[in-house]
Amino acid sequence: MAFEGLADRLQNTMAKIRGKGKVSEADVKEMMREVRLALLEADVNFKVVKDFIKRVSERAVGQEVMKSLTPGQQVIKVVKEELTELMGGEQSKIAVSTRPPTVIMMVGLQGAGKTTTSGKLANLLRKKYNRKPLLVAADIYRPAAIKQLQTLGKQLDMPVFSLGDEVSPVEIATKALEHAKEEHLDYVIIDTAGRLHIDETLMEELEQVKAIAKPDEIFLVVDAMTGQDAVNVAKSFNEQLGLTGVVLTKLDGDTRGGAALSIRSVTETPIKFVGLGEKLDALEAFHPERMASRILGMGDVLTLIEKAQSNVDAEKAKELEQKMRTASFTFDDFLEQLGQVRNMGPLEDLLGMLPGANKMKGLKNVQVDEKQISHVEAIIRSMTKAEKQNPEIMNASRKKRIAKGSGTSVQEINRLLKQFEDMKKMMKQMTNMTKGKKKGFKFPFM
Ligand SMILES: Nc1nc2c(ncn2[C@@H]2O[C@H](COP(=O)(O)OP(=O)(O)O)[C@@H](O)[C@H]2O)c(=O)[nH]1
Numbered sequence: 001m002a003f004e005g006l007a008d009r010l011q012n013t014m015a016k017i018r019g020k021g022k023v024s025e026a027d028v029k030e031m032m033r034e035v036r037l038a039l040l041e042a043d044v045n046f047k048v049v050k051d052f053i054k055r056v057s058e059r060a061v062g063q064e065v066m067k068s069l070t071p072g073q074q075v076i077k078v079v080k081e082e083l084t085e086l087m088g089g090e091q092s093k094i095a096v097s098t099r100p101p102t103v104i105m106m107v108g109l110q111g112a113g114k115t116t117t118s119g120k121l122a123n124l125l126r127k128k129y130n131r132k133p134l135l136v137a138a139d140i141y142r143p144a145a146i147k148q149l150q151t152l153g154k155q156l157d158m159p160v161f162s163l164g165d166e167v168s169p170v171e172i173a174t175k176a177l178e179h180a181k182e183e184h185l186d187y188v189i190i191d192t193a194g195r196l197h198i199d200e201t202l203m204e205e206l207e208q209v210k211a212i213a214k215p216d217e218i219f220l221v222v223d224a225m226t227g228q229d230a231v232n233v234a235k236s237f238n239e240q241l242g243l244t245g246v247v248l249t250k251l252d253g254d255t256r257g258g259a260a261l262s263i264r265s266v267t268e269t270p271i272k273f274v275g276l277g278e279k280l281d282a283l284e285a286f287h288p289e290r291m292a293s294r295i296l297g298m299g300d301v302l303t304l305i306e307k308a309q310s311n312v313d314a315e316k317a318k319e320l321e322q323k324m325r326t327a328s329f330t331f332d333d334f335l336e337q338l339g340q341v342r343n344m345g346p347l348e349d350l351l352g353m354l355p356g357a358n359k360m361k362g363l364k365n366v367q368v369d370e371k372q373i374s375h376v377e378a379i380i381r382s383m384t385k386a387e388k389q390n391p392e393i394m395n396a397s398r399k400k401r402i403a404k405g406s407g408t409s410v411q412e413i414n415r416l417l418k419q420f421e422d423m424k425k426m427m428k429q430m431t432n433m434t435k436g437k438k439k440g441f442k443f444p445f446m
């Protein structure tokens with residue numbers, strides 16, 4: 001997971017100060033030393049780190065007193081607020097032009113993820129905002145680039161505008177805009193060419209496209225894995241073109257996170273989206289506050305809930321909740337729920353969003369074993385209807401039969417039965433706890 005090292009170190013530092021009833025200047029100093037090292041190690045820009053430490057130290061020492069928090073907690077609150085501010089403060093929105101189409105120009109180095117992100121963005125605009133985007137193939141230099149965008153367009157069933165590779169990008173942009181107007185499409189996403197390095201010709205051409213297309217947004221697509229380089233790239237693109245936002249891609253990889261934490265301060269350009277995979281739905285709006293919370297191990301429950309809401313059938317969730325209340329939850333329901341949770345993405349990522357999950361014994365460095373989950377599925381599928389409805393009837397010979405049928409062992413079946421009972425107990429406790437409280441969307445999480 002991205003940010004792992006940084007998150008670990010910061011969380012260790014925070015743990016030391018959390019419970020303190022008194023925080024001396026020496027405590028703050030010691031803590032800041034550790035925070036500074038953690039940030040530098042995560043490849044955060046040197047100057048950014050220096051400013052950050054200065055701001056946090058000032059605020060932490062002259063702490064405003066809040067009755068509800070211990071001094072230790074107050075310091076952590078300051079760190080979180082400043083970390084949020086560092087990454088951009090309030091979440092920024094995507095532009096909507098008063099005279100459609102809204103034009104988004106995608107720029108960046110070769111291989112950063114421009115073409116993929118163009119597709120993802122079009123997908124998001126349609127799915128979440130109900131917009132009609134047009135993808136424009138303006139990278140005429142790489143022979144496969146146009147084809148790549150067309151393939152994405154086909155996958156998404158999204159229109160792609162192309163004039164081949166013998167017409168200039170400026171002309172392609174001009175004609176694409178006319179086309180979008182005629183067709184009443186409301187977003188135009190221009191996928192431009194990149195180079196391996198920033199060069200004059202590239203910039204000039206992009207300036208020309210900008211002059212003619214008058215984009216409402218110019219998004220720089222940068223690969224988070226490139227660390228400090230990403231920051232330098234962002235700086236020069238911003239100076240030449242005036243960016244409105246950054247899309248940080250490949251955050252699903254093992255990046256140390258330095259780029260995410262430096263780009264905003266160095267370029268004054270907000271990160272608007274993050275790419276979290278190669279698939280076309282792996283693009284998320286960037287929320288600095290949630291990211292700060294995730295890094296500090298406070299979890300990202302909001303994203304988790306949103307994921308649940310968009311991937312879990314609300315009707316079914318309600319049904320399940322009802323079943324749990326009345327303790328009529330069966331293995332069939334369990335199987336279905338397992339499927340729904342899997343739809344939400346890799347379990348490791350989901351666990352990462354739970355508060356304190358990093359610090360939980362047994363959960364730390366948990367490698368969610370997909371094989372084990374498949375075993376669970378196989379076991380349940382090998383049960384008879386009666387067994388699924390009433391696990392109590394399970395005896396030795398039934399267990400043996402199921403083990404054979406699912407290619408697992410009796411031990412595994414025993415473990416699952418125990419987990420299932422524990423889960424039911426826990427669910428009962430939870431529903432008792434929340435009884436009487438206002439009923440909202442509740443996701444019965446495994
Ligand atoms: N893991 C991962 N791969 C990505 C992401 N975004 C793009 N890629 C991959 O990066 C490679 C280059 O992407 P492409 O869109 O062709 O880059 P372009 O040259 O800037 O247009 C492709 O293999 C993409 O699948 C991301 O968020 N995560």
Ligand SMILES: [Mg+2]
Nearest residue numbers: 114115139145
């Ligand atoms: Mg491309």
